[in-house]
Amino acid sequence: MAKHMVNLDALIPREDFEAASPEALTQPSGLMANLGVAELGPESFMYNVLRKPDFQRETANWTPDKVAALVRSFLEGDLIPAIILWRSPKSGNIFAIDGAHRLSALIAWVHDDYGDKHRSLRFFDGVIPSEQQKAAETTRKLIQDSVGSFSELKTALQNPDTTSSEKLRLARNLSAFALQLQWVNGEAEKAESSFFRINQQATPIDPTELDMIKARHKPNALAARAFIRAGTGHKYWSSFDDPIQMEIESLAKDVYDLIFRPTLDMSIRSTDLPVAGRGYSADSLKMVFELVNFVNRLRPEMWQPEKNGRKRTTANQSDMSTLADDLDGTATLEFMRATKKAASKIAGNSPASLGLHPAVYFYSATGRFQPAAFLAAVAFTQELVEKRRLVKYTELRAKFEDFLVSYKHFLNQIVQSYGSLQRSVPPILEMYKILLDSLAEGLDDEATIERMRANSNPRLPVKAITEDDRRHGRNFSSETKNAIVLKATLESSPVCQICNARLHLRSMTFDHKIRKEDGGGGAMDNGQMTHPYCNSGYKESRPSSEATR
Known part of the structure; x- marks a missing residue:
């Protein structure tokens, strides 16, 4: 049924x-x-x-x-x-x-x-x-x-x-x-x-749903409600002026299309995977709420009601600021714009988009979408921008992604150890950072894995598995079927002609091999498929002679 x-x-x-x-x-x-x-x-x-x-x-x-x-x-x-x-x-x-x-x-x-x-x-x-x-x-x-x-x-x-x-x-x-x-x-x-x-x-x-109910007039909850239904359904923002309502619904649809299109059935039947899994489920609602909070640097202490009348403090703030109710929609729009900017960094065709392939970053070895991996990727891309490491990442991106594909079961191991959503985000992010540093130093897979196991904080419970570790019955389970489609997706994906990493066809651009300003024309043999960022920010960071190679 x-x-x-x-x-x-x-x-x-x-x-x-x-x-x-x-x-x-x-x-x-x-x-x-x-x-x-x-x-x-x-x-x-x-x-x-x-x-x-x-x-x-x-x-x-x-x-x-x-x-x-x-x-x-x-x-x-x-x-x-x-x-x-x-x-x-x-x-x-x-x-x-x-x-x-x-x-x-x-x-x-x-x-x-x-x-x-x-x-x-x-x-x-x-x-x-x-x-x-x-x-x-x-x-x-x-x-x-x-x-x-x-x-x-x-x-x-x-x-x-x-x-x-x-x-x-x-x-x-x-x-x-x-x-x-x-x-x-x-x-x-x-x-x-x-x-x-x-x-x-x-x-x-559900605790997340309860949090959102109690914070229903706050901009983070309003933004998450709008995103999860692409601006349709009950208009939680109906008290705002019409222009603000229209922009909320427009932003909601844009982000929904970025991360939830095409629609994902219960089992994977297509190689065209949505970035963020199923459009509406218990996990997706939690994930979108966490996404809004993370992107806008919100901590629970800022929007959850104070318990027992005590004021919350942190080590860095003697007085944690409280997130106010949004009376006119301006704060909700601010949060939604920031979330769209973050989502556009990992998906879509905007010039800054890295066009991360969902099968590489967001789906586990069993073909299941992992919300924690999605949130970790958002955190990772933001850190790349803040620490000015986008160029270094792009130079190493093909090797970086080959490692993630070869050891895709690491994601399963982390989530099994820490649990879903925010609890698994820090260790997944730690794995990405160690991997990038190890590749930059020229370490091989064995040394990289040893570094992950020895020096990670938080701890990374990762280990290589052999065929003997896998157990299969006589019939294909739904997870096995998903894994088969996922494997085919990864093997058949085209690659970016600039960084050689896999391309997601919903997040690609067409690039002139010889730039127009250097005399390149619009003929087919002068065109190539690339990630949006590779075609803009990364390509522009290299000398002209190197960029045309």
Whole structure:
């Protein structure tokens, strides 16, 4: 069964708890105790006042099987936990405090929108990733095979002579069954505290997601939210002026295209790999947030709420500055521009781009994308710029990358030892620095590996492996298949005609072998494929006679 998650995020709009209605509201004398599924239709009063908190995590964590099972369970009368709601005394809208996924699954069934139709298309500005489309199609088929569509059951009782007995049974259940409701009483502060308390129990919110929820008005969280969905979906930045909103969405799309295109399926089937793996997953959200924080030199102490009322300090700062909420979008734009500049340094066709090949730098020996390696590459390129070592790196780049390919399992060993994301970034960066220094000194592979094992700080738990270390069954695992495609990608990659390192075809330029200013023309035999930086910064750093060799 498909492993893609069903994206139901469009089906219940988000809203700020504190949003107010221009009309005067009356306090209800009583609140409903049950909710029939018919009340979730697009024209019902209830559906049109239903909301999620604006900080609600994306409703995209259920598999097609789980969505189909929930719909089936409801129609069979199985016990479904009560939905916990809160009615805002300011807007009159009703917020899902707990049960948004359950509600969204039933809404999806009623609307026949599993992340690919009507509301979803409008919500995501018509941009539906292929994995989201596949999950929707799988879910629709599962539900059709299991219970049928909502529209079928809705008309079943009107046409009993042409409807199967099973469909009639389910239709009668649909007419009688309802969801149980519980209500939170009080103001917005009580509703928010209830949300966090409830959602940290059965299925705790991921720590990164929780950090982003609590920092939802800060520029780093706003930037990460925009990047991860290419500026589509819920507009967390909707309170900003229109020109700022437009630039946020433009920058978000640019960075998304740089690092997440083309779309990566669960298994590698193409040699055209995205720089940063899958466009939306738990790891990708963490990685993008870490990327924004790293590029903009933010430490958790700057944006996380202080604990126990104590002011945080560091060895270098007696008073750590606090990252303020972004009230007008200018700080968010500043962070996004810096992130785009960093991403453009490793991918894309801008003149400063090194055009790092994803298969060399970002994917492990088993063909799996490693977020830590992506972040380490960003850190490494920034260090090359700051220490003015780009030219030296380019001179040694082919040997540098040959080593990484030959010992690609080192990346697996580091991540297994330190864990994913930020914990593995320092040792991967340390490996890159030792490798570059060793190549500059003319050391061979054996001496380089010994230096990594002996002198690294942090420690590098790397060791060469032999064929005897590998264990394979009779059938190809998905990791083995990915590794086969990755190996073919590395072997078939063209090389830059200036530095002789591998080229990623989405990050290359065409160069005149003989410069135009030296009389070179536009004929095919005077052209060559190169990395953008090799064709600009590195080529321009060499004498004219050397650059044309």
